[in-house]
Amino acid sequence: MIKDKKRRTARIVALLKKEYPDSGCSLKFKSAHQLLVSTILSAQTTDEAVNKVTPGLFKKYKSIEDFAAADISELEKDIATVGLFRNKAKGIKLTSVELLHRYGGVVPDSLDEIITLPGVGRKTGSVVLGTWFGKAEGIVVDTHVKRISRLLGLTEHTDADKIEQDLMKLVVKTDWIIFTHLIIDHGRAVCIARRPRCDSCVLNRLCPSAERI
């Protein structure tokens, strides 16, 4: 029953809020554009690795214009340690160019517009929308949300868009932004992909996949 699943979801969210009271974005940024760059860099990469690169990066490239004018191979070297650096350097430069040409240097605050930027997909766009503008047009489904939503039995799907649709029915809208942050915190600390620590998980009794204590 969907009603029962919604209650269980609410219980899960409540427990995670108690467990991670300071849950939120762990990227370092001072502007919408810096957040956008950081989020592009964070694809398939730990936020820790991104945060090692961005302070120096934002010191070297101080404006959107600086990123738009960047030499690609130099930018690639500047971000090399995060991996997938060719795709990301291209995305950062082209997105900065597009931002200046089509949006007057202002990061758009709608999902439809922001995902038209090169290198910015639904996940990246949704992160910027939620974290900078406080807007939730959807729920961010990253690798942790994908894995843990399935383990918790909140969805049966593997496709991120379908998982998002299921979650949008289960999570109350006011929790859409915090939900992802809570799941990510939990995914990093307890429900780790390689070895879930079911023995120290506050969701043990609510999780159909848990190894019982």
Place this chain on the structure above:
DNA sequence: CTCCCGATAT
């Protein structure tokens, strides 16, 4: 579906 990719934990 495949490719892109370095750092880190196991």
Place this chain on the structure above:
DNA sequence: ATATCAGGAG
């Protein structure tokens, strides 16, 4: 050695 990390594009 290998799986995983706030994915996106062709």
